[in-house]
Amino acid sequence: MYLKRYAETDIARALKSSGAVLVAGPKFCGKTTTGMQFQKSFMKLNTNSRISLARLNPKQALVGDFPRLIDEWQTVPEIWNCVKEDLDDNYEFGKYILTGSSTPVDKSDIHHSGAGRIVMVKMRPMSLFESGESKGTVSLKSLFDGQPLEVLDENASFTLQDVAFLVCRGGWPISVISDKEISLDVTRNYYNSLFVFEDCDNENFRNKRPETLKMILRSYARNISTEASKQTILADVRQSNERTMDIKTFDDYLEALGDLFIIADIEAWNPNIRSKTSIRSTPTRHFVDTSIACRALNIFPEDLMNDLDSFGLFFEDFAVRDLVIYAQAHGGEVRHYRDNAGLECDAIVHLEDGRWGAVEIKLGGEKLIEEGAVALNLLDSKITEKSDEPAPSFKMILTARGPLYQRKDGIFVVPINCLRE
Numbered sequence: 244m245y246l247k248r249y250a251e252t253d254i255a256r257a258l259k260s261s262g263a264v265l266v267a268g269p270k271f272c273g274k275t276t277t278g279m280q281f282q283k284s285f286m287k288l289n290t291n292s293r294i295s296l297a298r299l300n301p302k303q304a305l306v307g308d309f310p311r312l313i314d315e316w317q318t319v320p321e322i323w324n325c326v327k328e329d330l331d332d333n334y335e336f337g338k339y340i341l342t343g344s345s346t347p348v349d350k351s352d353i354h355h356s357g358a359g360r361i362v363m364v365k366m367r368p369m370s371l372f373e374s375g376e377s378k379g380t381v382s383l384k385s386l387f388d389g390q391p392l393e394v395l396d397e398n399a400s401f402t403l404q405d406v407a408f409l410v411c412r413g414g415w416p417i418s419v420i421s422d423k424e425i426s427l428d429v430t431r432n433y434y435n436s437l438f439v440f441e442d443c444d445n446e447n448f449r450n451k452r453p454e455t456l457k458m459i460l461r462s463y464a465r466n467i468s469t470e471a472s473k474q475t476i477l478a479d480v481r482q483s484n485e486r487t488m489d490i491k492t493f494d495d496y497l498e499a500l501g502d503l504f505i506i507a508d509i510e511a512w513n514p515n516i517r518s519k520t521s522i523r524s525t526p527t528r529h530f531v532d533t534s535i536a537c538r539a540l541n542i543f544p545e546d547l548m549n550d551l552d553s554f555g556l557f558f559e560d561f562a563v564r565d566l567v568i569y570a571q572a573h574g575g576e577v578r579h580y581r582d583n584a585g586l587e588c589d590a591i592v593h594l595e596d597g598r599w600g601a602v603e604i605k606l607g608g609e610k611l612i613e614e615g616a617v618a619l620n621l622l623d624s625k626i627t628e629k630s631d632e633p634a635p636s637f638k639m640i641l642t643a644r645g646p647l648y649q650r651k652d653g654i655f656v657v658p659i660n661c662l663r664e
Contacts, residue, residue: 244420245276245280246369246373246374246375246416246419246420247373248273248277248366248369248373249370249373249568249569249571249572249664250266250277250364250365250366251277251280252572253364253571254266254277254278254281254340254364255281257362257364258281258310258336258337258340259336259337260336260362261336261337261360261361261362262326262330262334262335262336262337262338262339262360262361263326263330263338263339263340263341263360263361263362264337264339264340264341264361264362264363264364265341265342265361265362265363265364266278266340266341266342266364266366267363267364267365267366267504268365268366268367268504268531269367269368269503269504269505269531269532270433270436270437270503270504271415271416271417271433272366272367272368272369272414272415272416272504272531273366273368273369273416274342274343274366275287275312275314275342275343276416277366278312278314278340278342279312281310281312281340282310282311282312282340283307283308283309283310283311284307284308284309284311284312285307285311285312285313285314286304286307286311286312286313286314287314287315288304288313288314288315288316288318288319288343289314289315294318294319297318297319297322298319298321301319301321301322301324301325302325302329304316304319304322304325305322305325305326305329305339309335309337309338309339310337310338310339310340311338311339311340312339312340312341312342313339313340313341313342314342314343315342315343316341316342316343317343317346317347317348317445318343318444320348320349320444322341323341323348323361326338326339326341326360326361327360327361330360330361331360334360339361341361346440346443346445346448346503347445347448347502347503348444348445349444349445349446349447365571367414367507367531367532367564367567367568368413368414368415368416368531368532368564369414369415369416369419370414370564370565370568370569371409371414371565371659371660371662372565372569372662372663372664373414373568374414374419376409376660377565377659377660377661377662377663378396378660378661379661379662379663380394380396380647380661380662380663381394381647381655381657381661381662381663382662382663382664383569383570383572383573383575383592383600383662383663383664384573384664386600386636386637386639386655387573387594387598387600387636387637389636389637391649392647392648392649392655394647395646395647395648396646396647396648396658396661397646398644398645398646398647398658398660398661401644401658401660402644403548403554403606403607403643403644404544404548405644405660406558406561406643406644406659407544407545407547407548407554408423408427408544409561410533410534410537410544410547410557410558410561411427411430411533411534411537411542411543411544411547412426412427412430412534413430413532413533413534413535413537414532414534414564415429415430415433415532415534417429417433418430418433418534427543430534430538431538434534434535434538434539437503437505437535438451438453438456438457439453440453447499448499451496451499455480455485455488455496456496456499456500457539458480458483458484458485459476459480459493459496459497459500460500460505460506460535460536460539461483461539461540462476462479462480462483463476463500463506463528463530463536463539464530464535464536464537464539464540465479465540466479466528467528467529467530467533467536467556467557467559467560468527468528468529468556468557468559468560468563468589469527469528469556470523470525470526470527470528470581471528472525473490473493473494473497476493476528477490477493480493504531505530505531505535506528506529506530506531507529507530507531507567508526508527508528508529509526509527509529509563509567509577509578509579509590510526510578510579511523511524511525511526511578511579511580511581512578512579512580512591512593514580514626514630514631514632515630515631515632516582516625516626516629516630517629517630517631521582521583522580522581522582522583523581523582523583525581526579527579529560529563529564530560530564531564532564533557533560533561533564536557536560537557542557551606554606555605555606558604558606558643559589559604561659562589562590562602562604562641562659563577563589563590563604565659565662566590566592566602566641568664569662569663569664570592570593570594572664573594573664574594574595575592575593575594575595576592576593577590577591577592577593578590578591578593579591580601580622586618586621586622586625587618588601588602588603588618588619588622589602589603589604590602590603590604590641597632597633598633598636599632599633599635599636600635600636600637600638600639601619601622601623601635601637601638601639602638602639602640602641603615603616603618603619603639603640603641604640604641604642605640605641605642605643606642606643606644607642607643607644607645607658608645612640612642612645612656615640616638616640616650616652616654619638619639619640619654620638620652620654622635623635623638637655638653638654638655639654639655639656639657640654640655640656640657641657641658641659641662642656642657642658642659643658643659644658645658646658647661
């Protein structure tokens with residue numbers, strides 16, 4: 244069963260404007276399956292014999308009708324150079340789709356950057372709307388277009404227990420389509436497969452200790468949705484039987500986790516404020532999918548229900564995942580805001596045309612919603628009065644549960660299972 248993905252639009256656009264498209268993202272997020280929707284011929288380099296033949300004659304992998312999909316291309320890194328050479332000699336739009344990269348190719352094996360020839364499209368795991376678990380009543384586009392909310396939805400059937408399950412299960416397609424009784428097991432199996440590098444051709448990954456990678460992920464998970472510094476995370480790792488790890492080794496491991504598309508920090512938003520206010524630039528620590536953090540700490544839905552403070556941080560990461568996917572569908576990005584006066588905003592959705600919206604992320608309940616509204620209105624006042632930024636297109640409190648409505652001050656209160664792109 245194939246479920247449509249937002250990345251399809253990006254791939255289709257890229258094929259019309261570039262010679263080749265590299266579909267990049269974490270293992271098992273659906274890159275190959277989505278890429279296959281566009282191919283007219285394909286080669287899957289998923290057996291030793293096919294890989295051996297392609298290494299003997301990498302140009303042969305390019306032979307076929309266009310768009311030609313080459314899956315697991317990184318097993319034969321020379322294919323990248325052959326694609327670049329072919330496009331230099333015979334440039335046409337939409338010739339190749341490259342997918343795969345369960346572990347990335349050694350960058351030293353790629354002799355050409357591919358700039359101007361090969362465009363990257365990033366894929367993430369599935370958002371709730373892609374998995375069919377969001378009603379999609381409210382769209383980011385409608386909010387940016389200034390449309391009023393004409394629907395009031397009590398949303399009573401969607402519970403905090405439902406959210407806890409979705410956070411732990413994640414948006415991995417194979418978990419999404421599995422029966423609920425086994426979907427958490429599928430996610431666990433995925434996590435356990437992340438760090439199997441014995442047969443990897445990339446020496447940088449063969450030299451990585453799986454237990455050290457997991458140790459760093461556990462620290463990341465303990466600091467999820469916070470601005471924890473690298474020094475804080477390194478100190479935590481050093482206390483976990485890695486006392487001799489230096490900052491260079493730590494950075495090397497962090498780069499590997501980034502190359503595997505496991506961690507996905509959110510950078511700070513820096514509006515030009517005309518005051519002495521200093522904008523903090525530390526990124527917030529996030530995962531490409533919150534289920535990885537849950538598995539790193541062996542957390543299950545009942546654990547989240549028993550610790551609502553931690554649940555709030557994990558839900559923030561979960562909500563950021565969906566916001567990033569929805570924003571990307573409009574060419575936008577997600578940032579966070581915090582200044583030295585203590586004012587912060589969990590997510591700033593920023594579009595290329597300069598429009599932006601502010602989002603506070605809360606589990607729900609009147610007290611937390613009111614706290615979020617106060618922060619949003621303070622941010623609105625500060626940015627409008629003291630910067631060159633336009634007023635926000637919308638202010639939203641994104642909740643885990645509860646009703647969908649618009650407050651008298653104009654702020655939208657939107658449960659995550661009511662949101663879409």
